[in-house]
Structures are given as C-alpha cells and as structure tokens.
Amino acid sequence: MSANEPTGLWLVGARGSVATTAVTGLLALRAGLTAPTGCVTEREPFTRLGLPSWENLVVGGHDVVCTPLDKRAEQLAESGLIPPRVLAATTTGLQAADTEIRDGYHPATHTGSQAEAAEHLTSDITSFRERHGLARVVVVNVSSTEPPVPHVPEHDSLSALETALADPTRTVLPPSSLNAYAALRAGCPFVDFTPSPGMRLPALHELAVAEGLPYAGSDGKTGETLLRTVLAPMFTARALRVRSWAGTNLLGGGDGANLADPTQAKGKLDSKARGLAALLGEGVTAPLHIDNVPDLGEQKTAWDHVSFEGFLGARMSLQLTWNGLDSALAAPLVLDLARLTAAAHAAGESGPLGALAFFFKDPIGSDEHRFAEQTTMLTEWAESLGERRA
Amino acid sequence: MSANEPTGLWLVGARGSVATTAVTGLLALRAGLTAPTGCVTEREPFTRLGLPSWENLVVGGHDVVCTPLDKRAEQLAESGLIPPRVLAATTTGLQAADTEIRDGYHPATHTGSQAEAAEHLTSDITSFRERHGLARVVVVNVSSTEPPVPHVPEHDSLSALETALADPTRTVLPPSSLNAYAALRAGCPFVDFTPSPGMRLPALHELAVAEGLPYAGSDGKTGETLLRTVLAPMFTARALRVRSWAGTNLLGGGDGANLADPTQAKGKLDSKARGLAALLGEGVTAPLHIDNVPDLGEQKTAWDHVSFEGFLGARMSLQLTWNGLDSALAAPLVLDLARLTAAAHAAGESGPLGALAFFFKDPIGSDEHRFAEQTTMLTEWAESLGERRA
Amino acid sequence: MSANEPTGLWLVGARGSVATTAVTGLLALRAGLTAPTGCVTEREPFTRLGLPSWENLVVGGHDVVCTPLDKRAEQLAESGLIPPRVLAATTTGLQAADTEIRDGYHPATHTGSQAEAAEHLTSDITSFRERHGLARVVVVNVSSTEPPVPHVPEHDSLSALETALADPTRTVLPPSSLNAYAALRAGCPFVDFTPSPGMRLPALHELAVAEGLPYAGSDGKTGETLLRTVLAPMFTARALRVRSWAGTNLLGGGDGANLADPTQAKGKLDSKARGLAALLGEGVTAPLHIDNVPDLGEQKTAWDHVSFEGFLGARMSLQLTWNGLDSALAAPLVLDLARLTAAAHAAGESGPLGALAFFFKDPIGSDEHRFAEQTTMLTEWAESLGERRA
Amino acid sequence: MSANEPTGLWLVGARGSVATTAVTGLLALRAGLTAPTGCVTEREPFTRLGLPSWENLVVGGHDVVCTPLDKRAEQLAESGLIPPRVLAATTTGLQAADTEIRDGYHPATHTGSQAEAAEHLTSDITSFRERHGLARVVVVNVSSTEPPVPHVPEHDSLSALETALADPTRTVLPPSSLNAYAALRAGCPFVDFTPSPGMRLPALHELAVAEGLPYAGSDGKTGETLLRTVLAPMFTARALRVRSWAGTNLLGGGDGANLADPTQAKGKLDSKARGLAALLGEGVTAPLHIDNVPDLGEQKTAWDHVSFEGFLGARMSLQLTWNGLDSALAAPLVLDLARLTAAAHAAGESGPLGALAFFFKDPIGSDEHRFAEQTTMLTEWAESLGERRA
C-alpha cells in the first residue's frame, strides 16, 4: 500500500452528522482550508506509514434519508459545527459526494429476504470500488444507534445465519449486522463506530476470518468515556479508592433524539458501564444518564462526579464538565480508522483489530481500556505494520 | 536491604500538616487501624521489593515550632483529616514520636555561621541513626515553601560554598538547602517534597555524587498538577490543540497562609507553569492563581478550565473541580518516597532519581511530565532495583 | 402566645436524619453550644414575635424503627453532620428525648382498621400534650417519602373518608395522611416537610377548616430547588429565555436509599418539576435525576445545567454544583416551622398557610415560587401576626 | 414623551464590541429579524410607558479607532456573537450608522486645553441632535475601562474644575469624565456603563443638578456580579453564613485585553468587591481574578466558589460556572438604559437615578445591591414615571 493507492471510505449513515462532518472535513483538508486537528494519523509515527492521502480517499455510502450532504452541512454550519467559510468552499464537493450515496437498508421499507437486501448493499459497494478503480474500500458504520439484539442460535454459525437470511419471512439481523455482512461479502473490512450489534455476532466473525478480512469496533470514544479511560488509571496508580463515578450526558442533535429512547440508549449505556467496570472493578456506584436536550444542538455537555477515598479514609472528589461538539470529535477518528484499517487490510491482517482499542468505548479484540496503554498498543502496532510492509 | 532492616525517616517540618498526617498514618498502619489507601508502595510490583515494613520505619525530624505532634493531630482531626478513632488510638505513639523532634534551623533565630548550624543538624540526624541502630536514614523536606533563591557563584561549587558557609556574616543558603547539605553530610539521601530551592544547587549535587548519595524531588504532585499530567497527554494523543489552561487553587491551612504571600508562592507557581509548558509547549495561555481561603481548612479546591480546538476549528472545553485533602494526598507519598529512596540507597544509586518523577510536579533528573510514562518508568526502575538486589 | 408558653413539636419520623439533627441542634441551642445558623426565626423581624424559645420547645414523636436517638446521632456524627463536641454534650438529652418517641403507624405491621390506628396516634399526641402541660403541639412530618397515592372518591369528603377508615379491610390513606388525620383529630396543626400525600386530600382540608386548624407544606426546600427559585426569576427579570434546565442529584443516607426506588422518587421529582414550570412556563426541557450514591453519606451533591438565550439569539449557559448536608439544611427549618405554625395557631389562623411558601418546594396555599417574593410574603405575614397579637 | 418622539443614543466607544452589538441589534429589531430577548423594556410594565420605539431611536457616537461598524460587526459574527443572517441584513444600516460616528477625545492625540476638547465633543452631540430633529439625546459610555483617578481638589467644585479645564498644561479629567462633562454641557443625560470615573466627581454632579439633568451608572451588571446579587440575599434570608466567595473570570475580546492590565482592572475589581461587601458584610474572604484568555474571544467564563456554614457548623459549598457572551448581555441593557433615561429626562428628573441600580454593579444614587429589591425599585419607579406623565 502507498499514499498513492486510491482507497474507498464507505459510510453507513452517510448523511448523518458524523458522516457529513467527516466528508466536509476531508474536502477542506484536501483544499488546504483547515489543519488536520483531531486527526491522529497526521501525528508521528503514523505519518511515516504511507497511509492513503486525503486526495486518495474516495467517499460513498448508504443512508435511509434523502437530505443531501450539502443541505445537511448547511444545518451543521448553523449549529456552529462547520465554519461558514468552509461550507462555502465545499458545497460543490459535497454535492458531488452525495451522488455516491445509495439507499440503505431499513426493515420498515424493505420487502423480500434479508439475503436479497444484503446482495443489494454488496453490489452498491463493489460497483463503487470498480467505478473508482479503488485498491480497497473500508466500510464504516456511523448510522443511528440500534438497541441490543436478542440472541438467536443463527447468530452463532455462518451457515445457519445464511439459511435464515434467505428466508423472506425472517429479519434475523439488525441493520448494522446486515451492513457488516454485506461489507464482508464485498470483500471489505468493516469498522463499527456505533454501539450497535454490528460485527458482534460469532457468525460474522467466522465470515471475516474465512475471507481474511480485518474488522474493528465498537462505539467511538470521543467524550466522557475518553476522560474516564484517562483518569481512572490515575486513581489506580496512586492507590486511591474510587467509591462512585456518576455521570450525566446532555445532548441534542440526531443522536440525542435517538438516545432519548431508553431502548436505543441501552447499548450505549451498557458499553459505557462495561468500560468503567473493566477499569475500576465492580464495587463502584456508577449511575449514568443520557438526556435529550434539543436546544444544545450538536453540542454535548457531560458532567462526571467522582468520589474517592485516600489515606486515613479521607473523602475527596473530582468533578468534570466536558463541553464537546460530538461530531467534530468523531469525524477525524472516522478518517483515521479508514486509513488505519486500510493499512491493516493491505498488510494482510484479518479478524478483530484489538490494537485500535484507542478509538473505542467498547473495544473488540482487546480488554485494554486504559488510554495510555491503548496509545502504546496503537503506536507499536502501527510501527510493526510499517515494518512488515517495508 | 530487607523488610527487616530498620530505616529512619527524618522529616524537616516534622510538626507540619503533611508530616503529622504521615506519622499518624504510619502509626495507624502499624496498628492495623487503616488500609494503606494512597500508598503506592503497597501495590504490585513494589510489594515484592522487600521495602522497609511499617514496623521498621522509625520517625524523627526538625521543626521550628513547638506544638507537639499529638496537639497538631488533634487540630487535624477537628478539620476532618484524621478520624477521631485513629486520633484516640495513636495519641501515645504521637507523643513518643515527638520526643524525636529537634529544633530546626531558622535564620531569624540562629547566631553563628551556617556551617555551625549545619553541623548541629547533621549531628541530630546521626545521633538519631545511632540511637535506633538504623541501617540508613532518608531525610524528607516537608517544611514551609520558601521563595526562589537568587543565584550566587558559591552555589555552583562545593568548595566555594563551604567557604561561604563558614563565614558567620553570610547566609548563603536558604533553610531547605542547608537542611539538604546537613543531610548529605550525615550520609543520608535527601528528598524534597516542596518546591523550595533544596537540592537544586550544583554545589549540592556535587556533594551528593561525591558521597554516593541518591536524592529526589521536587514538589509533591498531589492535586491539580497530577490531573494536568494525566490529561494533557490525552489532548496530544488525540491531536487536539489546547489553547488555554486556566487554574485557580483555593486552600486554607498552613500552606494556604504561607502561599498567600506572592513571594513564597512564586516557587510553586513556577514549578506548575514549567510542567504545563513541558507537556503542551509554549503557546498555551495559562493564568494560574493560589488563593488563601482560611475557612477551607485542610481542604484544597482547584478549578481548571481547558479550552481546546478540534476538527474544523471546533471550540470545546473541559472544566475540572478537584476537592482534595492535601495532606491526606501527600502523606502516603512521603512514606512511599522514604521507602523507595531507602531502597535506591541500599542498591547503591547516587545522584538524582529521575525514576521518581511520578511523585513530583517538577521532577529532578527527568524531563518526563506525562503521568502514564512516569508510571511505567517508576515500575520498571523498581523492578530493576529488585533484580539488582536479588 | 409568648416565649414562655410551652409548645410541643411532634415529629413523625422522629428517629430519622432530619429529626435527629433537629433535636440535637435544639439541645445544643438550649445549652448555648452552637449559634442558630440556618434558623430563619432567629432573624429580624421574627425575633420580635414572641415565638416559643428553645427552652419552651418540647419534643416527641412517632417512628417505626427502634434505633434510639443517641445512637442515630452517633451515626450522624460519624458522617460529619454533628460535631463530636456537640454529640458528647447532648447524649443525655437525646436519651431523654427518645423516651418521648412512640411506635408509629405502618400498614405492614398494623392489624385492624385505620380508624383504630389513627386513634392510637392521636392519643399518643394528646397524652404528650397533657403530660408536659403544653399550650399546643405542632406535628411535623419528616418521615420517609411516600409514592403518590391514586385518587379515590373517599379522599374528597370527610364523612366518606371516615366510613372507609372504619372498614378494617381497607387501607384508604397512606401513612402520611393518616398521621395528618390523627394530628388534626388531636387538635394540632400539621406541617408536611415531605412530598408525601399528607394533607393534600380535600377531606383533610375539610377537617382542618372545621377544627380551625392551620396546616402547611409541602416538601422542604433546601437545595437545588432553593437555588432554582432564586435564579429562575433573574432570567425572567432580565428577559433572558431559558431553553433547558437539567439536574442531577447524588445523595446517600436514608433519603438516598429510599428515593433510589423510582416509585418513591416520583413524588419528589413531580414536586420539583411543578416548581420549575411555575417559574419559567412549560417550554423548558428539564430532565431531572435522583441517584442513590451511598458513599456520599449525608452529603447531597446536585448539578444543574441551565442553557439560555440572549440578545440576537446568543447561546449561553450557567452551571451550578451544590454541595450540601441535607439534614443540616432541613433541621433548622423544622424548628422554624414549628415556631411559626405555633404562632399562626395561637393567632387563630386556620387552613393552609400560604405565607410559609418560603420553606417549601411545592407550597400548599400559594402559587408563588419566586424566592424573593416568598421572603417578602413571609416577612409581611409574620409582622401582621405580631400586630394582631399585640 | 411618546413612542413617536425621536430620541438620540450617543455612544462613547461607538465602535467597540458592546456598541456594535447594540447597534446591530437595534437594526435587527427594527427589521423584525430578531426577538427582543434580553431587553427589559420590552416586558411589562415598561411596554406601557410610551418609551421611544426602535424606529425612533437614532444612533451616533464617538470613538478613537477607525474600523467601521460593519467591519467590527463582521469580526463579531466570526466570533459567534452576531448570526451571519443578521449581519447580511444589517450591513447597509451599519454603514449608515457609522457616518454618525465622530473622532473621540484621547489625551495621547489631543493638543490644546481639555475645555477645547469638551467643546468639540459637545458640538458633535448638539449638531447630531439638530441634524436629526431629536427631542433629546442620551449619552451612554461604553468605551474602554479606565483606571481609577487620583483625587484632586478641582474634582469637588465646578468652578475650580472649569478653571483647570481651561489650562492647556493640565489634564485634570480622565476621558470618561470629560465625555460626561461634554454631554451635560450639551444638555444631555449621561449613563456610565463602565466602571470608569465618569460622573463620579462632585463637580459633575453639581453640573448635572444645575442643568436639571439625570444621570446613571455605573458598570453594567451582566454576569458574575448579577449572579452574586441574586444569590447572596438567599444566604442571608436563610440565615446561612457565607465564609468565602472566590471568583475567577476568564475573558478575551477587547475588554479582556484591556483588563489584563492590573491598573485598568482595578476599577472593575473594586466595583465588584464593593458589591459583595454591601451584600454580605466585611467578614467574607473574597479573592477575585480577571484573566485575559484571548482564545475565548467574546465569551466570558466565570467560576465562583462559595463556602458557607449552616446548622451545627455544617460546611457546605456552591459552585457556579457562568458562560456568557458579554456583549450580548450588555447590548440590550444599553438600549434599555437609553430608553429609560430618556423617559426620566422627559419626566423632569435630575441627579442620579438610583432606581436604575438593577442595571449596575456599582449603582450611583443607591446602596441597594439585592437584585430582587432592585427589580421592585425599578418597576415601581417606572410605573410612577408613567403616572406622572399620564
């Protein structure tokens, strides 16, 4: 792989807030209109890996809504996420990018078997790859969070799964998993930036390994959880005993509206809770809330209150208020993940990429939640990739 | 060295808040009255190093005030730092420990040359070592913060320094440095838990190396700075651009009263500012205040406001409020430092112990401010010590 | 009424945290051990009203647990609510006060009709009044919060209610309302410091008016809501538009454990929400949480995030973190309410005392939630009471 | 006076951030582009007073910089203060308004006596009044904060002052006071929105009264101080004892740069401190900082930490973080003050308008700092104005 090899980034949820910010940013980076702030792959040692350049990253995707990318970007500009100057300079590019977006799969509108739906998704991706002469396409899921899926035996074996997919009376896979299946069938690595079920089914793992495809996830780590994975190890290293870690997240935007529904929020809350327990053990009281506060728009405000005990039982506390623009935090990571996963694919890696835990709330293929250790793992892995390719 | 080797801990500022908490805690640990929360050396891998046990740590020290340890502990109990139960159980032990405290050096009360003062201090320490049959004594400075000292040529060479010390008309060294000199002359390693000049003079480094003595410092990292060294690397690793990092510290207690004086506070503010610049570079606006708020007593409240920039120039912020009992955070580290420095001495290390940067705002012998890296350095160093001894 | 007239304070929930703090504080005030900080009736113009003095306030009550007052006070001292010095000086007084506590009514342990239970409660109160030769007894409910009660027709008419009470197969009243009924039947004014149904049934209002008895409530305003009723009017007066007001309450203690149950918390959350809507209208997004965080003990930490709009649509915010010891805030108000309600009774007032809205989250007899207006109402009412009596 | 009477608003500092926001907002209000959020005079009962309508408010002013209003508005739009939509619609109006701005007085550029300078300023104002056929002109100072002025005897008597003004070798008045003098000499009421000396000299009071002119000030109350005057009375009303009230203000913009200079900041810090002492008495520890943090642009972030004591000495705290766009808070008040002062002038009031204390950190003509009382005073005064005129 080299910086000159054209690479595809296929976004599931391509007209959402994260996707639109990522595409707008990519266009702005290409035009030299903005610095790559927030892009990890623009730092050492990643710059030495010959990752696809901004020019060589081509974007397409699926979505189930029709608002074109330039209109979505306009809305994001109004809410302060995209500078007016950048919007003006990228409108044409966004319109062009929008022509590469195809109708996504949604159970409410689909008729026929899920196998047919998957074939449709797959062929959208392969024709995108061929049309643009791409060396490879990385599929990244940035669509709306789905609720957890109940377990059925078909999730455990590829052949059983494919039988069920062929049955037009069944809807055995949630959309995120059907998209993952379609991506793998198109020969593409899959990255799940959401907490949805996605790749987390044994049958899909089986398929990835069989096809020699890498995958990564899940749930991009961009705010409160990022802070937690940075701060919790401090308490441990200093032998301080955390007693409670309470959190409240206020957010508007599409994600806020979606997560206002407790069923949808469950996956998100679960992935956050797993992380804290992995870092601090089970004895910590950890109430956690996600509230939809529409007037905050694209802004997310999170408050964390940590109560801890020190020498002679001293009671102390730490409070954090995080004020982030969620999509501005997520978008550069989506570009990073596309580049790094492309490199992993080029290097022949297959199965879960645990070294990408750095990017995720609930890392697949790794139990490491401590941010400093994740940083080291990522760096060492990237360097080894570079060496293997050299 | 083994856990059974009796080791001295000589505290400069032995009747202060940090010292009193450390001694009370040591007595409570010996009596099994409290868990070693906040003691880093009670965690893996340090527990495998054969560090001096609580029973084998004998305490003495210098101070310039007369309030005995048990009275000081009573005051600390009233302000919530020491549980009543622990106070009751340790009063006798504190009275005994107080008999090992000698009059410290203070320029305002001393007559004669500083050389004479140093000899006096030295002999207090050596007679303590002999009286208790100690394998070694670690001297730890926890006395009031001093202002920075202006540079004079005598600070650069041991022989020039000793000539000046002998001159009864001069006061060439600030108390912290005179205490360091006296400790080294007594053959003892010296740890500076304060931001005072202490060991930071070339002539004293010369002496330490000549005598084959290790030393460490400076300025215990227990609150706001601890958080900064944990959080700043996160912004760097994520390629986010920190624009400003403002801080306000409210504190009462002896330290609050002392730091209310801008001259005294200068050393503290300087050591904090150096740390932030080392972590994030020079372009960050970083106003910093220390306010004396007597009603807060032993509690320290610090507020930090971090403003940072992300993708497409997005403006975001993080706020922190730290609510700590300063002496409860400092005291176990004083015990840790005594143990680890004793081990370094036993292993024959000399000069600055950069591997102890983990404990300090302004580490001597290391430019590493990132907490995770400091943790790794400390752990690896401790393991190598163990191996060398084994 | 005069300061020399002995007055009873009968506490429902007499061994709870609020009650124990109130009784301990009363004993400490009598002994001159503490200043009356937090006691509104010790300020002008209330000091001129001839309210019952601390010496003339006699305490008794009902509870359903057996831990005696001095043991409960010991626990509160451990959690930092009662100073050790005060505990030591009041232990004997607390033991004496505990002899005036009788077994309360609980549906789980009671057999027989609720009418019988009420008679029992009434006779406990009347015999207390006679035993101590009291001019009057004010009954204050500080027992555990109950869930809202479903409406039944018997709640609307006294005669229908009394028929149902006599039926041993029914449990028509929740405990708080049965206690209110019993208090009124004993000829005593009733104050509800909790959000429980209490006096909020038309049949009980009918009884109070028939008996010429005043009553007040409900839900003591001591923390987050106090701040809201102070701050919301500022936004209105300045023509700023509040868009959202999110809140999270972390609390331990008995109240924390009880409110962890969403059913029990409902009353509390409802009374808070009603207040905000009364202050700012209906269009404000206002998610609100109560979390049980046992390690916080008696401490309550509340975080509020207010998002508001100014000139030209400017988006701004205010954050609050309140760190209170709930019972220390509540206890002096319980004493204030006892004194003021006694004065109202002496002055011949009957029905709801809307002028006491100052003290309550969900004032009965008043729609005024603005704190400044409540302060004026209280002061003017108190002055008029004084004049009527003079 | 009636809503149809054309009224002038003459801004000293007419191209600053507050002034530009006020003028842009006025244009937007006239065009019906924005709601009058933040405008107190658009609420009851002020709407019934026949105050000058937006159409009848004509703007001019002095400044010492040349950046025209539309360019300044462009900068403010970039920093998020003015919506792009509003900027586009008001550019022409801003250009027109800019033609009414004249060169202000600055000691560094002026030659000749201050009397000559004052005549120049006066004639700018009177010719503006005549040119537009205005019933009256209110002069509002929104220029950069000046340091406190040392007292000289000439400040105490009008005749002595005028002798000194005529002396070309002296600079007896700071610019704010010279502007006030010139305004009064033009027969105009003067409002000081800044903490500068302005009208606070006995000689100028003498002149105002002699000319029958009202005046008001000083230092617009828009953020931290607003909160303090709302919250401090709560502690008093509840008999809670405030022990310390610490504050830190982070701000960028022109005001931030100016206040970074401790000499300039002194007036601001003094006016804030006076307010707190007036509210809570002298015994409160109250450290206060203003930090220039350029990257915050027009945003102001203030953190307040209040420590207070309750029943039985309980130690509690309240923290506030205020995130305001300073000029968006100030601008509508400037319009309100122009309207209300015009009404006072029309009603024949002269001397300090204490009833406007509601708007100021350091009210002239009133000792009332409590916000609720100020609100009542303002409302009652406005109603009495209305009655007098009716």
Ligand SMILES: NC(=O)c1ccc[n+]([C@@H]2O[C@H](COP(=O)([O-])OP(=O)(O)OC[C@H]3O[C@@H](n4cnc5c(N)ncnc54)[C@H](O)[C@@H]3O)[C@@H](O)[C@H]2O)c1
């Ligand atoms: N910081 C962050 O923003 C962050 C962090 C971690 C995870 N995430 C996750 O990223 C996802 C996207 O967030 P967002 O803020 O962009 O949300 P959004 O609501 O703005 O966008 C989601 C998009 O997905 C589309 N979509 C929904 N169902 C689809 C389907 N079946 N097929 C194709 N497209 C579909 C929607 O139409 C919409 O355009 C969410 O799941 C969120 O939880 C975001």
Ligand SMILES: NC(=O)c1ccc[n+]([C@@H]2O[C@H](COP(=O)([O-])OP(=O)(O)OC[C@H]3O[C@@H](n4cnc5c(N)ncnc54)[C@H](O)[C@@H]3O)[C@@H](O)[C@H]2O)c1
């Ligand atoms: N978390 C922390 O508490 C923390 C963290 C970093 C550094 N420190 C530093 O530790 C030191 C002690 O803090 P503290 O809170 O115990 O202060 P303190 O004021 O309670 O105690 C200082 C003691 O030093 C004594 N002293 C002063 N001059 C002396 C001299 N010349 N010789 C001997 N004794 C002398 C004083 O009499 C006093 O008993 C301070 O310098 C502080 O800055 C503390």
Ligand SMILES: NC(=O)c1ccc[n+]([C@@H]2O[C@H](COP(=O)([O-])OP(=O)(O)OC[C@H]3O[C@@H](n4cnc5c(N)ncnc54)[C@H](O)[C@@H]3O)[C@@H](O)[C@H]2O)c1
């Ligand atoms: N700031 C405050 O503390 C505050 C403010 C507003 C309202 N309140 C309300 O005051 C009440 C008391 O709070 P607390 O912190 O003392 O709680 P707590 O749990 O410590 O005490 C409640 C007491 O009521 C007793 N009780 C329960 N059911 C009873 C019954 N049927 N009859 C008699 N006694 C009964 C319990 O045994 C317990 O002793 C709660 O309802 C709380 O919501 C408190």
Ligand SMILES: NC(=O)c1ccc[n+]([C@@H]2O[C@H](COP(=O)([O-])OP(=O)(O)OC[C@H]3O[C@@H](n4cnc5c(N)ncnc54)[C@H](O)[C@@H]3O)[C@@H](O)[C@H]2O)c1
């Ligand atoms: N919320 C608020 O914004 C607020 C609140 C209270 C007080 N104030 C005060 O309002 C004033 C204006 O604030 P700003 O943010 O607009 O500041 P700014 O720096 O943006 O504007 C000040 C303007 O005054 C002009 N000026 C300076 N000296 C002058 C002179 N001698 N004559 C005429 N013009 C002169 C400057 O050129 C500049 O255009 C400041 O004094 C500030 O302290 C503002």
Ligand code: NA
């Ligand atoms: Na500290």
Ligand code: NA
């Ligand atoms: Na302000």
